[in-house]
Amino acid sequence: MGIDELREWQAFDSVNPIGNYRTDLNFAVLAQQIARWSGHCTEIPSLKDLLVIDPLPLTNEQRAIETAKADAARSQAYTQSLIATLQSRVKRK
Incomplete structure (x- = not known):
């Protein structure tokens, strides 16, 4: 990887940090499992309802x-x- 490509990746990472969406998705899955296991929810929320950002606006x-x-x-x-x-x-x- 050349210095120009590295700078492009750094610029991209400053706008859209790598891993944030995946982390949000993992926490949404965890929240969904907690809701399912707790037994307090009458309806288990969908992952889309639990995500902080909308992956498909x-x-x-x-x-x-x-x-x-x-x-x-x-x-x-x-x-x-x-x-x-x-x-x-x-x-x-």
């Missing part, structure tokens, strides 16, 4: 699209579950 428009997709998938799953429940009740009669 989205614009409001992108976030709205992702939310709409997730809502549609949940709706579809609920509908399929409801259909299966109703079909099983019809078969019993």
